[in-house]
Amino acid sequence: MPAEVNKSLAPASKPKFWNDPDKRAIIFQILIVTMVVAFVAHIVNNALTNLETRGITTGFGFLTQTSGFDILLTLIPYDATYSFGRTFLVGLFNTLLVSFLGVALATILGFVLGVARLSNNWLISKAAMCYVETFRNIPLLLQIFFWYVAVLGPLPSPRQSIELGSAFINNRGFYIPSPVLEAGFWFVVIAFFVAIGACIYLSRWNHKRQDATGQQFPVFWASVGLLIGIPLVVYFLAGSPMTWDYPALKGFNFKGGAVIIPELMALLLALSIYTAAFIAEIVRSGIEAVSKGQTEASHALGVSNGRTLQLVVIPQALRVIIPPLTSQYLNLIKNSSLATAIGYPDLVSVFMGTTLNQTGQAIEIILMTMAVYLTISLLVSLLMNWYNKRMALVER
């Protein structure tokens, strides 16, 4: 039988190249790639020609023109005399701000809820279940409107603000005192970094000592003490180089201090509460994926409940949790573009909205916006994949 096969595979004459499947495949692939490239090149060229014949300005020159409009929330210095390029950065930073805070809050809330769902306490686990089922089944846009219109909207006007110590809350936002740093504050910052260094050293020293002697040192509490203690001592030694700027009602609104605008609060609440429901389920599935035998074995070795969770269950659960968690982070970042519905000045609202309308250069602006979301998402993916690899099972 094998002999016969060999015979049929080696015919007397060389086949025509289009009868050779390998060569044919290569030809087709080259053909398709050429077609795709030609098609894209044609589309781009066509669009440019059309824009020119219709008298629509193209190019990225608009990025250096003066913008002429103001923005509600800016993390970098900005006013109407800055350029459209600057509005891009302002929008980008606002998007990053809400994404970063949203990811952090959603992760914390999601982990707490995920663990709560597995609780032996009937009330806690059912409450967590209700939360998950409610919030992941209501459209996000609706939740954003709920927080913005129904919860934060009816707050009193600035003149009737609710007072919380020296902070105020009203329908224009949450006004808090902001720290004013003086010259000597540098020492405190340096002290803080020194404290971080000390913590790292402490942790390493503890590992070595444990390996050598088996004795443990309460690293966590010692680190907390160092992180708070060293900067605090330096702060007082430097003569308290910081004062507070308190918000006060002047004219129409509060002045001084810092303000968290209701648009940011509503968006942040909606995004983190919505995403936390999904994260909770991911965490629950991750923990349940670790077989019960692992916990029992750990208990049998006399390891305490907390240490079992910390050293046995969570490291293994994380392997299941991280990949879907990455997707949720990416969803949250992209969902932040719903900000435009309530007027939070994110990238879509400021750049793809106002800037696009003032310049009329739709293609350039939409391409830039898409590129930004793609870049942010790819970076987050990259980071999470790296973390995933670190956490993955190392097989020897």
Place this chain on the structure above:
Amino acid sequence: MKKLASIAAMSALAMGLSSGAQAADETLGAVKGKGFVQCGVSTGLPGFSNPDAKGNWEGLDVDVCRAVAAAVLGDASKVKYIPLTAKERFTALQSGEIDVLSRNTTWTQTRDTKLGLNFAGVNYYDGQGFMVSKELGVKSALELDGAAVCIQSGTTTELNLSDYFRQHKMAYTPVVFDTSDQTVKGFEAGRCDVLTSDQSQLYALRIKLANPDGAMVLPEVISKEPLGPVVRQGDDQWFNIVKWSLNAMINAEELGLTSANIDKMKDGNNPGVKRLVGKEGPKGEGLGLSDDWAYNIVKQVGNYGEAFERNVGTGSPLNISRGNNALWSKGGFLYAPPMR
């Protein structure tokens, strides 16, 4: 197989090419072919473009759309209205989604020269103003230092506001929404102290408030806002049609022609009337329309004065006086070139 692929590629390329060659000079043919005019309007602004209780669009801007339909198709009702936010409007026109944009749009140099658009005239001379709640006790815009201001995004209003406050060295917090509805809601909910927009819009939006008497419009007008219909650049024939549809309405008012009396007056001796109804003069030839194009506009839509009074003037809840929008002969700015 390979042949099929290459044919597909060829046809795709051809399609791309043909879409490149198209564009100009074809709006009139396309509109006649479709049998209706696609007109971009606002998402709801009383007096200018707003659906009534039955869902029929009405307003001063809507009447421009109807005039174009009457001129081109002989039937003012053959309009398809496409509601657009301020942000969407120019892209919709550039991409050919609409044939004409009649949406209280300010004529500016950038829009006229850099967006590939042409303004076909002015159907309302406006200016930006401020609306505040009466209980604030503000009497002038110069007392607004530190106020939070609600604005609609993507408008000239945003730019004028910034200029005005900067010039007068006052601070403000901009609160930007997508539609005028959201802007009004923000104002009503107390998110901002001031609502700024074109004055005509302020009067229109004020009647949308739960308590219109609680709000007042400040006396300052901080900008000039000539509002008018817009078409794509590069199609001169269509540009002329929209321009002269508006001019016909203004000229009809000047001649004293109304939808009620045009049938009686068209047989009279007034040479101006004879030219407008297409019995003499340039008729419809140069525009590529039938000779009774302007007659259809006046008969079915009315003259400019009728449209004004019906939509924003004394016959409407807005009750705006003619002011700058009176004919040139009556102390206003409205001046249409002669039809001869």
